[in-house]
Amino acid sequence: xxxxxxxxxxxxxxxxxxxxxxxxxxxxxxxxxxxxxxxxxxxxxxxxxxxxxxxxxxxxxxxxxxxxxxxxxxxxxxxxxxxxxxxxxxxxxxxxxxxxxxxxxxxxxxxxxxxxxxxxxxxxxx
Numbered sequence: 001x002x003x004x005x006x007x008x009x010x011x012x013x014x015x016x017x018x019x020x021x022x023x024x025x026x027x028x029x030x031x032x033x034x035x036x037x038x039x040x041x042x043x044x045x046x047x048x049x050x051x052x053x054x055x056x057x058x059x060x061x062x063x064x065x066x067x068x069x070x071x072x073x074x075x076x077x078x079x080x081x082x083x084x085x086x087x088x089x090x091x092x093x094x095x096x097x098x099x100x101x102x103x104x105x106x107x108x109x110x111x112x113x114x115x116x117x118x119x120x121x122x123x124x125x126x
Contacts, residue, residue, distance in 0.1 A: 002026045002115040004096045009120030016086050016124070022079040022096030022117055033104040034072060034079045035113060038092035038122075045110055048094070049081065053102035064090075086124045093119040 004027075008020040020036070031053030037045050049060045049070040058070050069082040079096055097113035107113065 002098065004098060004115055004117035006094065006096045006117045006120040009094060009122045011123040011125065012086055014087055014124055014126050017082070017084045018086065018122060020081040020083065020094055020096075020120060020122075022081075024077040024079065024096075024098060024115075027077060027098055027115065031074070031102045033099040033102060033107055033113075035097050035099075035104075035107065036070065036079075036081045037095045037097055037110075038090075039095070039119070040092045045095070046092075047108040050104050050107055051079070052104040057104060059104065083122070086122075088124045088126045091122060091124050093121050095119045 003025045004022055006022045012018055033052055035050030036048040038048050039045050047061055048064055051058045051070045051072055055072050067085045071080045096117040098115040099113045
């Protein structure tokens with residue numbers, strides 16, 4: 001049974017930084033595509049970033065490009081999201097997601113990923 005557990009969320013002021021982590025257990029496909037999504041209050045899920053199985057290729061939504069960095073440690077089955085220069089509009093519940101396949105191109109929707117964490121909340125005040 002695959003389990004994804006996020007941590008690292010919290011409350012920061014605008015301009016601050018947070019580092020989210022996602023520990024994957026039971027995820028045998030350690031070379032699978034993984035990603036981060038976020039959900040704003042009373043809104044749908046928004047794709048934030050994803051990374052291919054080997055960690056060489058990364059993708060970012062335009063709203064976070066240049067501020068967020070995704071990375072992974074396959075030896076420990078951990079996915080990271082370094083978030084710098086946070087803005088109030090980054091306030092959301094952040095989810096970690098994992099796919100069964102290693103390819104990442106085009107994976108931006110809920111149905112593109114097979115496993116999901118419970119989320120970690122990020123609050124950015126102005």
